[in-house]
Amino acid sequence: MAVLKVGVLISGRGSNLQALIDAARTPGYPATIACVISNVPDAQGLARAEKTNILTQVIDHRAFKDRQSFEQALDKKLDEYGIELVCMAGFMRLLTPWFVARWRDRLINIHPSLLPAFPGLDTHKKAITAGVTSSGCTVHFVRPEMDHGPIILQAEVPVLIGDNEQALAARVLEAEHRIYPEAVRLIADGLVNIHEEQVFVANVDALAKSKVTQ
């Protein structure tokens, strides 16, 4: 069976990229990581991809006159590599409506909170300050508004008494590494549908949420 060709966009450490690489190497996983593109030349994640002979590419946004010309270069590369699904994994650039429309429903992101709570930066600090008893992470389709779009999977993680940002971030990150490969698997298996901006997963067994189409 054909596997889905995934392109991963990173800006830094790449631990979610690593989770996707590891999943893609397990027998029967329905997606392959066909390329990794970083907007930051020395992003740690690039070395993770190189170690497993995945094509890497740096497209440094600072070399472009504006957002759209950067994104045109990005778009061209993704096309060149035959990418079918783009995963943002710690990719810290806001994308324009043009790029988001171009990759609509083929572009996903992971964010370290239970969206719609705490979009943007300093997520864990915001969660601790707000006094919530649980936080978590979200994989969602990307829409022009930052950290917004149809939710594919979420995992809830407790906020414990005495937690600081680092402790909470580490606990949430473990959950991120679990749900990102799972979300990609659901999409690659063709189980994810979007209807009126809500995600429906067409397989009860694979569900981490309670909406079912069949």
Ligand code: GAR
């Ligand atoms: C992850 O926690 C990811 O959820 C977050 O950046 C981190 C990247 O870590 N992304 C965002 O905040 C996007 N809004 P990683 O490079 O080790 O995967």
